[in-house]
Amino acid sequence: xxxxxxxxxxxxxxxxxxxxxxxxxxxxxxxxxxxxxxxxxxxxxxxxxxxxxxxxxxxxxxxxxxxxxxxxxxxxxxxxxxxxxxxxxxxxxxxxxxxxxxxxxxxxxxxxxxxxxxxxxxxxxxxxxxxxxxxxxxxxxxxxxxxxxxxxxxxxxxxxxx
Numbered sequence: 001x002x003x004x005x006x007x008x009x010x011x012x013x014x015x016x017x018x019x020x021x022x023x024x025x026x027x028x029x030x031x032x033x034x035x036x037x038x039x040x041x042x043x044x045x046x047x048x049x050x051x052x053x054x055x056x057x058x059x060x061x062x063x064x065x066x067x068x069x070x071x072x073x074x075x076x077x078x079x080x081x082x083x084x085x086x087x088x089x090x091x092x093x094x095x096x097x098x099x100x101x102x103x104x105x106x107x108x109x110x111x112x113x114x115x116x117x118x119x120x121x122x123x124x125x126x127x128x129x130x131x132x133x134x135x136x137x138x139x140x141x142x143x144x145x146x147x148x149x150x151x152x153x154x155x156x157x158x159x160x161x162x
Contacts, residue, residue, distance in 0.1 A: 008033075011051040012040035014122065014135050028052075086113040090130035102157065109157070117142055 007016040010033075017034040019025075024035040028048045035041040044051055087110035089095040089103035097110055111130060117140035119125040119133035131140050 010034065010036045010040050011048075012043050087111060088113045088129070093129065111142065 005018055005020070007018050009015070010017050013036060015036045017036050019032075019034050022034040022036075024038055024041040026033050026035070026041055026045055026048075028044075033044065035044065085098075087097045087100050089106065089108055089110055091108055092103055092105045095103050095105055095110070096113075100110055100112075102108070103110055113129075117127045117130050119136065119138055120141055121138055122133055122135050125133050125135065125140070127140055132138065133140060
């Protein structure tokens with residue numbers, strides 16, 4: 001894409017669309033909207049107000065399976081010291097450990113709590129905890145990956161199983 005190209009956001013999926021080359025568009029209340037595909041245009045035409053209404057800021061992750069959400073425990077005094085990294089399970093945030101490893105509840109790799117998480121498809125979404133992207137639903141990924149945290153326990157476990 002040419003850096004001088006002006007893009008607009010598809011109101012349904014929030015992808016960048018070049019109005020000059022957009023194949024799909026619709027007019028609503030005197031304003032023209034551009035879409036990445038026919039599916040987004042159809043959804044917009046079915047309920048334009050739904051996609052134009054201001055969105056509430058993303059809150060905590062949605063509870064799926066009817067289970068009551070566990071309340072996160074307050075960090076212990078020993079983990080609250082400056083320079084100490086607390087490792088948290090992405091699926092069970094109440095699981096907090098002082099070193100990396102597997103979650104005792106679900107087996108997922110514990111991740112450092114200080115990492116910022118972002119959506120691979122929507123880099124403007126940044127959170128301080130793992131979760132889902134409020135736009136597309138993809139899992140948020142750590143923004144910075146480094147070797148400073150030692151070997152990745154999830155990779156070691158996966159390698160062992162294969």
